[in-house]
Amino acid sequence: GAVVSQHPSRVICKSGTSVKIECRSLDFQATTMFWYRQFPKQSLMLMATSNEGSKATYEQGVEKDKFLINHASLTLSTLTVTSAHPEDSSFYICSAPRLAGGPDTQYFGPGTRLTVL
Amino acid sequence: DQQVKQNSPSLSVQEGRISILNCDYTNSMFDYFLWYKKYPAEGPTFLISISSIKDKNEDGRFTVFLNKSAKHLSLHIVPSQPGDSAVYFCAASSSDSNYQLIWGAGTKLIIKP
Numbered sequence: 507g508a509v510v511s512q513h514p515s516r517v518i519c520k521s522g523t524s525v526k527i528e529c530r531s532l533d534f535q536a537t538t539m540f541w542y543r544q545f546p547k548q549s550l551m552l553m554a555t556s557n558e559g560s561k562a563t564y565e566q567g568v569e570k571d572k573f574l575i576n577h578a579s580l581t582l583s584t585l586t587v588t589s590a591h592p593e594d595s596s597f598y599i600c601s602a603p604r605l606a607g608g609p610d611t612q613y614f615g616p617g618t619r620l621t622v623l
Numbered sequence: 624d625q626q627v628k629q630n631s632p633s634l635s636v637q638e639g640r641i642s643i644l645n646c647d648y649t650n651s652m653f654d655y656f657l658w659y660k661k662y663p664a665e666g667p668t669f670l671i672s673i674s675s676i677k678d679k680n681e682d683g684r685f686t687v688f689l690n691k692s693a694k695h696l697s698l699h700i701v702p703s704q705p706g707d708s709a710v711y712f713c714a715a716s717s718s719d720s721n722y723q724l725i726w727g728a729g730t731k732l733i734i735k736p
Binding site for chain 1: 632659664665666667668669712723724726727728729
């Protein structure tokens with residue numbers, strides 16, 4: 507069964523509104539979670555690394571004031587897209603590595619399809 | 624600058640035959656390589672991985688080969704089945720990267736019945 511969940515799976519919103527996406531590790535604790543974005547027919551782009559108890563680390567070119575990340579607990583990270591615009595429409599995926607696991611213990615959520623009208 | 628490249632956007636293979644997906648990388652610091660399978664509107668699922676200290680890893684129908692000198696790895700699926708139709712991503716990481724994965728662009732594999 508799934509070990510990382512995302513909610514919601516799909517969201518449609520109006521331009522200018524904010525959208526919050528939750529990522530939860532279901533049966534393990536994750537001090538680190540990763541947020542990715544995927545455009546159609548393209549690779550996964552790492553947006554930021556979410557760290558429990560400290561600030562997120564953003565990749566170059568990703569606006570931290572637009573994509574707010576909060577790692578509230580060892581099992582929950584949230585990504586808030588603020589003042590969303592149509593160009594923010596994309597497929598957002600989170601992942602979480604198990605503590606003390608290797609790279610192949612990184613589990614991915616099912617993704618969230620965001621459509622901004 | 625793409626550090627992980629999958630140069631074939633798509634690949635079509637007859638059911639029962641071997642599927643070979645290729646991946647090249649440029650960063651010699653990568654020491655762990657992974658293959659993921661992804662269906663539309665779903666998150667990637669881990670398939671198989673290989674450490675840089677090995678040149679081959681096999682798991683059932685899936686085998687990954689690593690050629691460090693050529694900075695090249697490949698995923699072999701044999702025999703190919705219709706359920707294997709998906710997008711396959713190659714990813715790489717280095718031991719000091721806190722599990723960050725660098726992804727290729729993916730190859731869409733189509734298995735023809």
